[in-house]
Amino acid sequence: MPDNGDLRGVENTPRQDTQVRVFAVPPRDDAAPPDIVQGFLEALTSDDPRYETAKLYLTPEAARDWQPEASTTVLADGPATTADPAGGREDGTEYSFTLTGTRIALVDEQQSYTPVDGDYTRQVHLAKDRKTGQWRIDGLPQGVVMGQSDFQRNYTSVDKYYFASATATGAQPAVVADPVYIRRRVDAMTQMVDSLLSGPTTWLDPVVRSSFPSGTALKKDATLAPDDQNTLTVPLNDRAADVSLTKCNEMAAQLLFTLRTLTPAVDQVELQSGGGRLCSLDEDGADAVATRGSAEQPGYLYFLDGDHQLVRIPASSKTTTAEAVPGTLGEGTRELRSVAVARDENQAAGVGLDGKGLYVSSLTPQEQPPAPLVVSQGKTEADRLTAPSWDLHGDLWIADRDPKNERLLLFPDGEGDAIHVATPGLDGRIESVRVAADGVRIALVVSDGEQQSLLIGRIERESKPGEAPSVTVREMRSATPQLSEITTMSWAGDSRLVVVGREKEGVQQISYVQVDGSSPETAAPDALTGVETIAASEDEHLPLVAYSEDGIVRMGSAAQWQKVVTEGASPVYPG
Structure with a gap:
């Protein structure tokens, strides 16, 4: 640092973009048909704003009709090209190629991502211009196609x-x-x-x-x-x-x-x-x-202590000393197996240790223990109630897994009679329920035999004068098509979830997924052994918390798991 001299203003140095930029290359003169097709496919992966260079590989008519914004097909690898022996003419003025690959996703004209599978097969036809003698593409599929690595870069x-x-x-x-x-x-x-x-x-x-x-x-x-x-x-x-x-x-x-x-x-x-x-x-x-x-910061992290009572610690604190939650769920005698705390942190819901009853209590001292809102008749704990979840409206969601009476239930304001939520098109049994902070999307873990899926559904509410309100979860779509077993999941942002599961014949892993089924650029959390429950907040500044064979642990500032308590289970943030 200088210790003498006058003050002089300096201009800011613009931040350098370290990303690799790809520039499209126009077709060279007298390029052969294979070179034209390959050059066109490479031009699709460039940073050319309107694909002007890619259009140079097309005839004027094809360039006018081609709509690159119609869709983007993502393949596991870049498209392979195979010359079609039956696609040419004897006079050598036409040529045809087949593009092939394995599809993994489609981005539509609304820029919405959808995981897909199956083979990709499309034809590209070329013609030789009679005046210039140059080969150009005169027939091609709408949209663009590229490999996964190019998609992630672009x-x-x-x-x-x-x-x-x-x-x-x-x-x-x-x-x-x-x-x-x-x-x-x-x-x-x-x-x-x-x-x-x-x-x-x-x-x-x-x-x-x-x-x-x-x-x-x-x-x-x-x-x-x-x-x-x-x-x-x-x-x-x-x-x-x-x-x-x-x-x-x-x-x-x-x-x-x-x-x-x-x-x-x-x-x-x-x-x-x-x-x-x-x-x-x-x-x-x-x-x-x-x-x-994601802008609503919770006050506390909640979990069950060694006596199966509800306790809490400040969400943004590094303390490991928990205090009992006021009310019958924290200070009473009822033992719990799972809990959920309302987003305003004024009341909580818990499922009894046997999985049968759902209980709601305010987080203030109470003398009378609450009566159960619903009692499952399932014969085993695995056939009874899931963990509950609160939405933005203060309504309470839970699923009953009783094989004789499988149902998704909603309790308005966490009390009274339940609304039976319709789930048209759902195949399988709901094993876990988590409602997004916005109150219009819901994440469900659904089992169908040995296969499990994480589905994201759209919550539609309808209320007509003189009629009971109706709630329906529609158009459920998979967020983890690659996983065959899902242990636990939680919302971890406005459009992101954290999931613990495994691929077929794979090992348990923790990963982030987007609600549209794509993989976010965020690095996956460090591995953790024997995870049974995971909790995240939509506020991404709060640490990830899990219950594993080491007890309750949380992700520290150094991105490493640190023990909170040895005796405890079922950690949750509000929601």
Whole structure:
């Protein structure tokens, strides 16, 4: 450090992008048909924003009709090319190739990821231009295709946010994450906003709403980048010109929540339309507009002590000294096997040690032990109640595994009579239930014989005057198609879960998965032996906690497991 001399200003050095960039190479003159096909496939994996170089490998008509944004097919390896001997003409002016591979995923036109399997087989046809003598592709499948490694390099998963449709009167709305894949180095911020404005994906659409008026889009040729004050100005078309201030603030909140998953460089957004400024909002303002699960920090971590009573320790503390929870579940005589604490941490639910009864108690001193809300008639513990789970509305979920009366139950406000939740299309028995913080998605571990699956379902609520409310879990889709056995799972973010399970004939492993079935870029936690229960918070700053053969352990700041208590079980964060 200099100890004399004058002060001089210096310019900031921009952060260098260490990612490898791939530039497409145009076709060389007189390239043979195999080189044309290979060059085209390589151009699909480049960072060319509009695939202009890839289109140089096509005839003008094929380039006009080809829609690369229609889909992205992901193969285990890059597509293999095989010349089709029956695909040419005797005069040597036509040629045909077959592209083959093993499919693992499909990203559709909404940028939504879906795991798929099976063989990939598509035809590519080439023709020789009579005037130039150059080979070009004149027939090809819509969309793009690439291997898994190229997909991981080119694309990144981001969450866009919409408001949950089912919101109690006067309550702050919750935002729901809708994960999509965008091209990593092709003006990602503009892509992200475009995707948000286009609306939610088909799967999530029935249970969310957007505050952007229908038809709202960015102004033509708009490119988004924050200024040196970390403010992002978003110019919208005239469809948004007449929105109210309240609606505009909701629009800005959606943008801020969405952009947080892409970059920390945006602290405030300003919306413009109709030639003027609509509104501006910062991060504190966004948190006042809506609640987001990962922004709600729990006060405590809860678990059962050696006497099967509910105890707790501060969630963000490194202490290992637990205190009994006030109320009959912590200070009473009933022994428990599993628990769940409401998200407001004012009440808790527990299942008795034999798995038969579900009990709810407030977290305040009580004299009278509660009566069970439901009693399972299953003959064995494995055929009785699962662990309970609370949703954002304060409703309590649980499944009864009795083979004679398998059912998913919902207790409004954690009391009264249960609502039998419909699960159309579900094959198998529910073994575990976890509701997302947003209250519109649910994770279910379902067994069908020896096979187990982690399914993500969409919660639809319907209430008609004079009729009892109905709740249905629809369109359940697998988040772990590679696993055949699932021991435990927990939500670990707005669109991410942590799962303990094993592949067929494999060993137990802990991994993170996205709700769409893709693998996040987050590194998997260190291995842990004999895990029976795992707990994570949607607030990703809180440590991962597990119950294993070593007792209750948590992931320390050095990313290593550290023992909390030896005598204890069933750790949970609120929810």
